[in-house]
Amino acid sequence: MELLAFGKTGWGDELFIATLMTLAVSITAILIGFLFALIFTPLKLSKNKFLNLIANCYTTVIRGVPELLVIYLFFFGGSGAVMFVASIFGYNDYIEINAFITGSFAIGIISGAYSTEVFRGAIQSIDKGQFEASKVLGLKKPIHFFKVIMPQMLRLALPNLSNVWQITLKDTSLISVTGLVEIMRQSYIAAGSTRDPLFFYSFAAVLYLLLTFISMKLINRLEIKYSRGY
Amino acid sequence: MDLDLMISSFPKLLNATLITLKLLSVSLVVGLILGILFSIMRINKNPIINKFAYGYSYFFRGTPLLVQIFIIYFGLGQLEFIRSSFLWIFLKEPYWCAIIAFSLNTGAYTSEILRSAFETIKPGLIEAGKSLGIQSKIIFFKIQIPIAIRQSLPAYGNEIILMLKGTSLASTVTLMDLTGVAKYIISTTFKPIEVFIVAGGIYLFLTFLIHNLIKFLEKKYSF
Numbered sequence: 280m281e282l283l284a285f286g287k288t289g290w291g292d293e294l295f296i297a298t299l300m301t302l303a304v305s306i307t308a309i310l311i312g313f314l315f316a317l318i319f320t321p322l323k324l325s326k327n328k329f330l331n332l333i334a335n336c337y338t339t340v341i342r343g344v345p346e347l348l349v350i351y352l353f354f355f356g357g358s359g360a361v362m363f364v365a366s367i368f369g370y371n372d373y374i375e376i377n378a379f380i381t382g383s384f385a386i387g388i389i390s391g392a393y394s395t396e397v398f399r400g401a402i403q404s405i406d407k408g409q410f411e412a413s414k415v416l417g418l419k420k421p422i423h424f425f426k427v428i429m430p431q432m433l434r435l436a437l438p439n440l441s442n443v444w445q446i447t448l449k450d451t452s453l454i455s456v457t458g459l460v461e462i463m464r465q466s467y468i469a470a471g472s473t474r475d476p477l478f479f480y481s482f483a484a485v486l487y488l489l490l491t492f493i494s495m496k497l498i499n500r501l502e503i504k505y506s507r508g509y
Numbered sequence: 510m511d512l513d514l515m516i517s518s519f520p521k522l523l524n525a526t527l528i529t530l531k532l533l534s535v536s537l538v539v540g541l542i543l544g545i546l547f548s549i550m551r552i553n554k555n556p557i558i559n560k561f562a563y564g565y566s567y568f569f570r571g572t573p574l575l576v577q578i579f580i581i582y583f584g585l586g587q588l589e590f591i592r593s594s595f596l597w598i599f600l601k602e603p604y605w606c607a608i609i610a611f612s613l614n615t616g617a618y619t620s621e622i623l624r625s626a627f628e629t630i631k632p633g634l635i636e637a638g639k640s641l642g643i644q645s646k647i648i649f650f651k652i653q654i655p656i657a658i659r660q661s662l663p664a665y666g667n668e669i670i671l672m673l674k675g676t677s678l679a680s681t682v683t684l685m686d687l688t689g690v691a692k693y694i695i696s697t698t699f700k701p702i703e704v705f706i707v708a709g710g711i712y713l714f715l716t717f718l719i720h721n722l723i724k725f726l727e728k729k730y731s732f
Contacts, residue, residue, distance in 0.1 A: 343670070343716035344709040345677035351692050356701035445571075452573035456681065463575060470583065477584035484572040484580065491571045 282473060283482070290469045290479070297465035298486055304383050304451045304461060309394075309444060311387025316394035323399045334395070341392035346385075346450050353385040354457045382454035390447040397443060401436035402428065434505040441498040445491055452487070462486050515703045518694050522708050525690035526715075532604075532676045532686060536611035537669060543612060544619025551624045562620065569617030574675050577614055582606040582682045603682040611679075615672050622668060626660035627653060659730045666723030670716050687711060 285291040315337075322334035341349070362374050405428065413423045455463035466483040470476035550562035569577065585591050585600055599605040630653055638648040680689030691708035695701045 340709065340713065343674075343713045345674040345688055345712060347677040347680065347688050348691060348705065348708060348712070351688070351695060352701050352705045355695050355699065356705075359699075359701070449573040452575045453678075455575070463573070463579075467579075475587070477580065477587045480576055480580040480584050484568070484576045487572045487576060488568065 282469075282475065282478060290465075290473075293465055293469070294462070294482070294486070297460055297462045298490070300459070301448070301451050301461040301486075302490070304379065304386065304454060304459070305444075305448045307379075307383040308386035308451065309390050309447050311383060312390030312392075312394045312443070312447065315388060315391025316398050319391070319395045320398040320402065323395060324402060338392045338395055341389055342396075346389055346453055347456070349389055350382070350385045350453055350456065353381045357381045357384075378454070378457045378459035382451070382457055382459050386447060386450050386454065389450060390443055393443045393446060394440070397436050397439040398432065400439070401432045404435055405431050430505075437498070437502050437505055441495065441502075444494060444498065448490060448494070449487065511700050511703050514694075514698060514700055515707050518704060519707055521694065522687060522690055522704075522711060525685055525687045526711055528679075528685065529673070529676050529687045530715075532607060532611065532679055532684075533669075533673055536608050536615060536676075537672060539608070539612035540615030540619055540672075543616030544623055547616060547620035548623035548627060551620060552627050566617040566620050569614050570621070574610065574614050574678055575681065578607060578610040578678055578682055581610050603679075603684050607676075607679040607682055607684055611672065611675060614675065615668060618668050618671070619665065622661045622664045623657055625664075626657040629660055630656050659727075662723060662727050662730070666719065669719050669723070673712070673715055673719065 283289050283291045283294070285295075319334045319337055322330040323338075325331060358374055358376050361376060365371075365374060409427060409431065413427045418427065451461060452463045455461060455467065458464065460468075462483050466479040470479040473479070547562045547565060550558050551566075553559055553562075581600070582603060586597075591597060591600060599609070634652055634656070635648060638652050639645075643651075676686060677688035679686045680692060683689075685693070687708055691704050695704045698704070
């Protein structure tokens with residue numbers, strides 16, 4: 280237990296901050312994922328074959344390639360890509376992107392592919408009458424989407440989104456290979472300096488279990504809230 | 510685009526694919542056996558056996574695979590009684606550690622898949638067997654198991670693909686699998702996009718094969 284003390288003698292405060300970092304990365308990543316889903320879900324549902332193809336390529340490639348490989352691509356290729364874009368605008372100095380941004384972008388793109396599939400499934404299972412009714416009533420497009428489709432879609436998508444959240448949370452452990460100090464990286468450092476890997480990795484496992492347990496409880500509450508009236 | 514690098518790295522990556530496939534197939538076989546055992550424990554009425562199987566699947570599904578590999582590879586070697594036992598022959602090798610971690614992980618997911626398949630079998634089928642006077646063992650092996658296998662095929666196909674992606678974590682414990690070799694080539698040549706296209710292409714091809722194999726099996730065993 281001394282190993283977990285707060286302050287200079289133990290690793291308690293470091294691990295606490297690392298847990299917050301894991302949470303921060305997961306939340307940023309899943310929000311980036313939603314952004315991607317917001318772009319690619321309409322493409323998936325559109326009648327245009329070409330747009331369909333783009334969206335299908337995105338989800339198939341991301342879901343068929345290991346997360347670690349995607350993270351390596353971003354880790355080694357990220358600053359190169361940014362520098363290339365900057366050089367178009369006439370900026371030629373070296374740009375270093377920090378591990379937080381690379382990591383949450385890589386995980387965000389992965390979780391975006393899963394979210395896209397979830398949203399697509401949810402929208403497709405909404406009754407067709409709802410689309411037709413709001414058309415007949417002459418609702419404007421934004422109102423049609425935000426007030427009619429979105430609330431129904433969220434209710435249908437929530438159970439699967441909670442799976443996506445779990446996957447995203449667990450995937451953030453892979454960012455430790457880029458050196459971002461989240462739970463895994465901090466445990467690695469602590470294990471290395473105390474020569475007690477069994478304890479620290481088991482403790483990391485407990486932290487992850489806690490995070491998944493608490494988030495499941497919160498999501499269950501949301502599910503109850505959104506299924507009112509059904 | 511550096512086409513030469515893509516062509517020259519292809520054989521190396523293909524060689525590494527063999528290790529990926531070896532890891533995948535061994536851990537799938539062991540994981541399937543574990544999954545069957547634990548799913549039978551899950552539908553057992555004894556609360557202790559039941560809770561144990563639930564705890565196992567909760568732990569392995571609630572923590573990242575990376576943590577599990579690290580606990581087994583870095584953690585278990587710390588215990589004196591493991592170092593002095595015959596288990597150390599396996600646990601000192603990263604290859605076996607990875608296989609143990611993957612098997613336990615996929616075993617947990619497989620047990621959940623099979624459990625839900627067992628639960629969806631209509632009770633009428635089992636009752637029909639009972640009223641025909643068939644022994645409960647035979648009911649289990651000849652009625653419940655074949656139906657459960659068919660029911661769980663689509664979900665199990667997804668699990669195989671997830672496991673294929675999971676084997677990439679073997680590279681974190683010094684194994685040179687497809688991802689490990691890809692990372693090595695990237696870090697020596699600094700050409701991430703080219704290597705990603707080749708390695709990702711191989712992974713996608715494997716996913717494609719698994720996907721179609723499962724589709725074929727689903728068709729064959731549909732009723």
